[in-house]
Amino acid sequence: MHALNLGDRTSTPGDWHFSAMDWQHPMTLESGHSPFGDYGITPQDVPGHGVMPVASHIRACLDLIEQGLYGSAQGMRDDFIANPAYDREIMDQVWKLHTRRDWPQIDRFMGHEYLGRWLDYKQDRQHDTKARLMGHRTGHCDTP
Template sequence: MKYITGIHALNLRCSLETCGDWHQSGIQWTRPTIRDSAESVFGDFGIEKNSNVPENPGTHWVADHIRALLDLLAEQSFGYAQGMKNDFICNDAYTPLIFDKVQLLSRVSYWPEICEFMGKEYGLQWLNFLQQRNISGRLENAS
């Protein structure tokens, strides 16, 4: 399924109780970031219908805020995802779900960078999660 994601999706309302990013006027909307869910380890998780996409009339499939951030991590766009916990999600109730989904990326070659990013965002919560699941934050886990 083709859907809008990344910084564009973070700037749209979704069904989650999250903050998102509200800089809509500073975003180029004529060509939003489109991905295909069939090409992602996350499948159709977190994709919902949205009819309020600026400069794009009609109804579109759009990543919710969690999925948009997961896609940014999967694309190694850590700069755009910076502020994930406190600026975009703003709701600790979603932390276990986010950790479970991020773990799906543990076999990519840039897993250590993802772990470093998550450690900066979530601190000891992330390190405890890795320990509890016996997941390494180093490359040898990403075979």
């Protein structure tokens, strides 16, 4: 939540509760343990702490989803990101979680946020997966 209140707001608005945040104890996560790696992490000034690695608004939302904090991430598409140019990029990152045990909850959340766009994305991914599997079976595969 801290990262949603920092950063450049020209392409994504983030959150608007800056003054309500406890900046003495900002929440931090270790990106090395994340399925997203260092995606969306850049050095930024954090009040009272100086420059440190901070998640972009998109990465902050992805981290909330990955942690199962759907209530905190709710409204990400329209409120925190508010830029459809990032839809595919976000969905590509969320898809990295599709083998997890809590995928049904993640899928439901994404369906509520992105509606038909999420359904279309999943259909394309499943079609791509089937095509790759068929290529492996017939020996006509473009990927190793």
